[in-house]
Amino acid sequence: xxxxxxxxxxxxxxxxxxxxxxxxxxxxxxxxxxxxxxxxxxxxxxxxxxxxxxxxxxxxxxxxxxxxxxxxxxxxxxxxxxxxxxxxxxxxxxxxxxxxxxxxxxxxxxxxxxxxxxxxxxxxxxxxxxxxxxxxxxxxxxxxxxxxxxxxxxxxxxxxxxxxxxxxxxxxxxxxxxxxxxxxxxxxxxxxxxxxxxxxxxxxxxxxxxxxxxxxxxxxxxxxxxxxxxxxxxxxxxxxxxxxxxxxxxxxxxxxxxxxxxxxxxxxxxxxxxxxxxxxxxxxxxxxxxxxxxxxxxxxxxxxxxxxxxxxxxxxxxxxxxxxxxxxxxxxxxxxxxxxxxxxxxxxxxxxxxxxxxxxxxxxxxxxxxx
Numbered sequence: 001x002x003x004x005x006x007x008x009x010x011x012x013x014x015x016x017x018x019x020x021x022x023x024x025x026x027x028x029x030x031x032x033x034x035x036x037x038x039x040x041x042x043x044x045x046x047x048x049x050x051x052x053x054x055x056x057x058x059x060x061x062x063x064x065x066x067x068x069x070x071x072x073x074x075x076x077x078x079x080x081x082x083x084x085x086x087x088x089x090x091x092x093x094x095x096x097x098x099x100x101x102x103x104x105x106x107x108x109x110x111x112x113x114x115x116x117x118x119x120x121x122x123x124x125x126x127x128x129x130x131x132x133x134x135x136x137x138x139x140x141x142x143x144x145x146x147x148x149x150x151x152x153x154x155x156x157x158x159x160x161x162x163x164x165x166x167x168x169x170x171x172x173x174x175x176x177x178x179x180x181x182x183x184x185x186x187x188x189x190x191x192x193x194x195x196x197x198x199x200x201x202x203x204x205x206x207x208x209x210x211x212x213x214x215x216x217x218x219x220x221x222x223x224x225x226x227x228x229x230x231x232x233x234x235x236x237x238x239x240x241x242x243x244x245x246x247x248x249x250x251x252x253x254x255x256x257x258x259x260x261x262x263x264x265x266x267x268x269x270x271x272x273x274x275x276x277x278x279x280x281x282x283x284x285x286x287x288x289x290x291x292x293x294x295x296x297x298x299x300x301x302x303x304x305x306x307x308x309x310x311x312x313x314x315x316x317x318x319x320x321x322x323x324x325x326x327x328x329x330x331x332x333x334x335x336x337x338x339x340x341x342x343x344x345x346x347x348x349x350x351x352x353x354x355x356x357x358x359x360x361x362x363x364x365x366x367x368x369x370x371x
Contacts (some may be wrong), residue, residue, distance in 0.1 A: 004167065004197045004243045005143065006189070007108065008075050010242055011237055012262040013045035014038055014255075015201065017052040018062060018248035026056055032064040036256050039069070041259040047199075047246055049079040049100065049113055051296070062103035076104060079147065080114035080128060088126045095135065110141040111169055114353055116150035120158055129162050143167060149199065149353035152186035159194040169199040171292075171353070172242070173209060174235050174276050175283060176202075179290070182354070192241050200245040204229050205237040206292030206308075209283075213319045216282040219275050229254070230261045231268065235276055238267030288315045289361055290354055297348035297358060303341045306332055307348060307358060310339050310365045317368060329369040339365035 020030040038044075046065060048057045058078070078098055085091050099105060110132055112123055122128060135141040139174060145167035146318075148155055157166055168191050176182035191198050204210055209232040213218075220228055229247070237245040245262075249255045268276065293308040301307065309332050317325035339362045348358045 005075070005108070007044075007072070008244065009042055009044050011265060012043055012233070012258065013047055013077075013199075013246045014043070014077075015246040015248035016046060016048040016057045016061060017369055018250045019053060019057060020251055021053075024189075026053055026060040028060060028064055030252065032068070034249065034252055035065050035068075036258065037252065037255055039073070041263055043259060043262075044073060044248075045077070045244060047073045047077040047201075048102070049081055050094075050101075051081050051102065051154045057253075058098060058101035058329060062101060062188055066103040067145065075108040076102060077109040077111065077311055078107045079111040080100065080123075080132065081113040082119045082122065087111045088128075088131065090334055091126065091131045092135075095131075095140070099140070099313050106140050106142065109143045109145060109167065111133065112146040115146045115148045115154075115158060116353075117154045118206075118350075120154065124161070129165075133164055140275070145196075145199075147171065147199075148187065149182075149185075149355075152183050154189050155190045156193070158371070159190065159196060163194070165196065167199060167243075168196045170199055171202045172198070172200045172236050173205050173232055173240075174280050175205055175209065175290070182290075188239065188241070189214050197243040198239075198241055200236045200242055202292050203245050203247065204232040205290070206248075206294070208288070208290075208292070208315070212279060213282055216279040219278050219282075222271060223275055225272070226261055227257050229257060231272060231276055231279075232260065234260065234265070234268050235264060237262070256370065286315075286318050288318055289316075291356065292354060294353060296353065300347040300351050302345060302347070303337060303343060305337055305339065305341060305362070306364070309347070311361065314361075314365050314368055326369055329365075333369075338370060339363075340370055 009206045046061060048061055050058060084094050112128060112212045132141060132144045137143055145165055147169035170187050171182055172184045176184040178185060210228045212228060220231060233245055233247060247258050289311045291308050291311040295308055297307045312328040313325050342359060342362045344359050352358060
């Protein structure tokens with residue numbers, strides 16, 4: 001593993017997009033317990049963004065982490081998201097608010113969020129990268145990077161345009177490694193070419209690599225070893241040039257499982273690598289929707305359709321069949337919003353990091369469950 005920042009203690013980080021909740025609010029008691037357990041195990045890396053939990057993730061980190069630990073004990077990563085600015089003049093005031101929301105006077109890493117071909121133009125025109133580099137000179141940011149969801153040629157363009165970028169956050173897992181749309185392998189190779197260390201996001205693809213088809217489960221069970229998440233996270237973390245692998249942990253059980261095998265990290269052995277290959281073949285044969293449940297589409301939907309939830313129902317139906325998936329679809333649609341309520345505006349598709357054809361997929365959901 002290449003060295004990036006001596007302050008980072010281990011190669012596993014806490015993604016704060018899917019925190020424990022109670023009655024729709026982040027559960028500070030449970031989150032604090034998870035943070036304490038995480039820190040006691042020797043980990044110290046936390047990743048957030050303003051859009052996570054509708055702006056509440058940053059505040060939860062202030063209340064549960066930054067008020068309770070000395071600043072040099074943890075690494076805090078935040079991001080500049082596309083919806084948070086419209087001009088260069090907007091960026092600094094928003095950044096200063098992020099510092100206040102998080103309760104810190106600097107960020108260890110500041111990422112240009114969810115870069116792709118379209119929004120990179122906006123970041124470039126608004127001099128977002130230049131602003132971040134200046135914030136670094138002022139000591140308000142220690143390192144500047146980007147998170148990325150697009151093709152390798154776009155990433156190569158960005159890293160060529162801004163060689164000052166220090167680190168790249170990629171969606172990287174065993175399903176997306178050879179995927180033509182996500183281009184995990186190709187994007188990783190671009191980072192290696194530019195000598196940029198990599199942070200991994202979505203190593204378990206929003207949980208979909210935990211809940212795998214029965215035939216795939218039999219293969220992992222045959223190893224008589226770790227959890228499904230362990231194979232996915234260790235797969236991603238085992239590549240050279242990867243300095244951090246994130247996991248969005250929603251409860252203490254997830255956290256205990258993850259830190260258990262990442263505390264003394266070992267890459268997958270040969271038998272585990274072969275098992276992952278077989279599991280990957282089985283999952284891909286299911287033709288499932290590659291949604292990671294980031295919920296960006298939900299915030300932009302004028303019909304308030306719970307798109308990821310409906311996609312999960314359809315994936316479950318494809319994987320397991322039976323009556324259960326239809327029952328859950330009806331439960332989630334009982335509030336009066338169905339997949340067929342889509343008006344085809346396309347807002348969701350413009351902000352989907354996976355570039356899914358959501359409108360067509362919602363028609364597929366409706367055809368399956370609204371017969």
